[in-house]
Amino acid sequence: MQESIVTQNTAGQSMLNDDVALLDRIRDLVLGGDYTPGTALSEVKLAEYFEVSRTPVREALKQLQIEGLVEIRPKVGTFVREITRREILEMFEVKETLEGMAARLMARRGHIPELDALRANVEASELAVQRDDSAAYASLVHDFHETIVAGSDNRKLAEHYRTLMNQLAYHRLVLRSVQHPGRLAASTAEHRRVLELIAQKDGVGAELAMKDHVWSSAREVMMDSVPRQD
Amino acid sequence: MQESIVTQNTAGQSMLNDDVALLDRIRDLVLGGDYTPGTALSEVKLAEYFEVSRTPVREALKQLQIEGLVEIRPKVGTFVREITRREILEMFEVKETLEGMAARLMARRGHIPELDALRANVEASELAVQRDDSAAYASLVHDFHETIVAGSDNRKLAEHYRTLMNQLAYHRLVLRSVQHPGRLAASTAEHRRVLELIAQKDGVGAELAMKDHVWSSAREVMMDSVPRQD
DNA sequence: CGATGCTCTCTTGCATGGTAGAAACTCTAT
DNA sequence: ATAGAGTTTCTACCATGCAAGAGAGCATCG
Numbered sequence: 001m002q003e004s005i006v007t008q009n010t011a012g013q014s015m016l017n018d019d020v021a022l023l024d025r026i027r028d029l030v031l032g033g034d035y036t037p038g039t040a041l042s043e044v045k046l047a048e049y050f051e052v053s054r055t056p057v058r059e060a061l062k063q064l065q066i067e068g069l070v071e072i073r074p075k076v077g078t079f080v081r082e083i084t085r086r087e088i089l090e091m092f093e094v095k096e097t098l099e100g101m102a103a104r105l106m107a108r109r110g111h112i113p114e115l116d117a118l119r120a121n122v123e124a125s126e127l128a129v130q131r132d133d134s135a136a137y138a139s140l141v142h143d144f145h146e147t148i149v150a151g152s153d154n155r156k157l158a159e160h161y162r163t164l165m166n167q168l169a170y171h172r173l174v175l176r177s178v179q180h181p182g183r184l185a186a187s188t189a190e191h192r193r194v195l196e197l198i199a200q201k202d203g204v205g206a207e208l209a210m211k212d213h214v215w216s217s218a219r220e221v222m223m224d225s226v227p228r229q230d
Numbered sequence: 231m232q233e234s235i236v237t238q239n240t241a242g243q244s245m246l247n248d249d250v251a252l253l254d255r256i257r258d259l260v261l262g263g264d265y266t267p268g269t270a271l272s273e274v275k276l277a278e279y280f281e282v283s284r285t286p287v288r289e290a291l292k293q294l295q296i297e298g299l300v301e302i303r304p305k306v307g308t309f310v311r312e313i314t315r316r317e318i319l320e321m322f323e324v325k326e327t328l329e330g331m332a333a334r335l336m337a338r339r340g341h342i343p344e345l346d347a348l349r350a351n352v353e354a355s356e357l358a359v360q361r362d363d364s365a366a367y368a369s370l371v372h373d374f375h376e377t378i379v380a381g382s383d384n385r386k387l388a389e390h391y392r393t394l395m396n397q398l399a400y401h402r403l404v405l406r407s408v409q410h411p412g413r414l415a416a417s418t419a420e421h422r423r424v425l426e427l428i429a430q431k432d433g434v435g436a437e438l439a440m441k442d443h444v445w446s447s448a449r450e451v452m453m454d455s456v457p458r459q460d
Numbered sequence: 461c462g463a464t465g466c467t468c469t470c471t472t473g474c475a476t477g478g479t480a481g482a483a484a485c486t487c488t489a490t
Numbered sequence: 491a492t493a494g495a496g497t498t499t500c501t502a503c504c505a506t507g508c509a510a511g512a513g514a515g516c517a518t519c520g
Contacts, residue, residue, distance in 0.1 A: 074481085075482055076502075154324070284504095306471060306512055474510100482500085
């Protein structure tokens with residue numbers, strides 16, 4: 001079972017990036033979605049595919065277990081974990097809180113470079129909505145949230161946020177839900193609202209607006225991207 | 231340099247707990263405070279002390295690096311990281327947000343076993359204050375916060391919280407600041423306030439009260455336990 | 461005396477062999 | 491046919507050997 005480790009499309013680009021951390025490459029493999037939950041991830045197979053020994057593969061898998069993406073059953077094997085609907089809901093709750101916090105912290109900082117970046121981002125998003133360019137939009141959404149987290153100027157918050165997003169495989173979820181025509185415009189309006197509240201240094205308002213926004217998009221994503229699996 | 235790996239007191243109890251994860255044992259060593267920041271943690275020395283090979287030690291150190299407790303400089307060595315005052319402040323900001331979230335989530339759950347545990351905890355704390363028993367109090371403070379996080383019924387939140395507390399070495403910090411006579415009574419009053427708001431299912435109120443409380447204790451801890459080091 | 465280059469020793473990084481345990485498979489007996 | 495015990499084969503796990511880089515110390519040269 002499970003003859004080839006990876007699909008052809010990723011094999012094409014795996015020629016020159018050898019300094020990229022093995023951990024990230026294996027994580028992308030797991031998040032890539034080619035594996036259904038329960039699939040075995042053999043140390044040996046992965047080592048052969050990535051042309052390294054079992055030791056670094058093992059270290060990476062151990063980390064992925066801590067991140068919650070795989071499950072290592074001692075002396076049995078390593079398997080792609082099933083992420084339950086409940087877990088995704090919990091992650092969105094944490095996401096809502098962390099991003100709300102980030103908006104609040106950024107608002108109290110006054111005029112900083114990230115604010116200009118945010119304004120540029122929202123304006124680009126509005127253009128993307130007009131052109132109905134959902135690919136560009138998905139990328140801009142990602143940047144919007146990253147910019148606010150960076151603008152919070154709290155590195156620990158940023159670390160927790162990054163960990164969370166890795167577990168959520170958020171980008172993949174968004175790509176599917178962003179297709180909804182109505183949601184695109186609504187989401188952008190919410191972005192602008194958050195931006196304006198931050199610009200007005202209204203920390204509490206920005207936090208609430210951000211939480212509302214996260215929750216709206218969570219609802220949207222949970223609707224059609226996350227199957228009822230338990 | 232650094233002749234003995236561990237102090238005598240821990241050596242006494244290290245006889246029967248062999249199934250305890252090596253990661254936790256090394257983390258306790260680092261958090262134990264016997265090492266000043268910058269101290270080298272040799273894989274070989276640790277392996278000899280714990281009577282295992284370098285491989286599991288290496289895996290544990292890699293995880294501690296991700297947790298932010300040590301710094302691995304490739305081909306040079308592994309060193310106890312210096313945690314800056316700024317970092318501690320950032321961690322308290324995240325702590326404030328996460329615990330506020332936990333209180334809010336717990337409040338909306340209604341009558342659950344954790345609520346009774348919380349009430350018992352606060353009453354025990356009030357007794358401990360009367361008896362001026364700061365050792366018992368420190369333990370109860372820990373349980374109070376753990377109970378609220380558990381009561382939030384959000385496992386992802388609990389995971390992030392645990393990670394954060396590991397980095398903060400919070401217990402050590404509290405043990406020092408709890409000596410302040412005035413703070414003990416004030417802190418307990420804040421605990422009761424949070425409890426009552428949760429019992430009344432006032433999620434927003436509980437969140438705000440919790441955040442206030444975390445911030446007050448953070449101020450206290452930062453005052454005398456955290457030296458200005460940068 | 462100072463600066464520069466070399467060597468030697470220390471570290472982590474990686475590869476690999478052997479071990480123990482879990483699960484699946486087969487063969488046997490009922 | 492089915493249940494059970496033995497065996498085989500897979501897995502993660504750990505120990506260890508080797509390699510490569512970083513840095514300290516020393517010698518040598520200006």
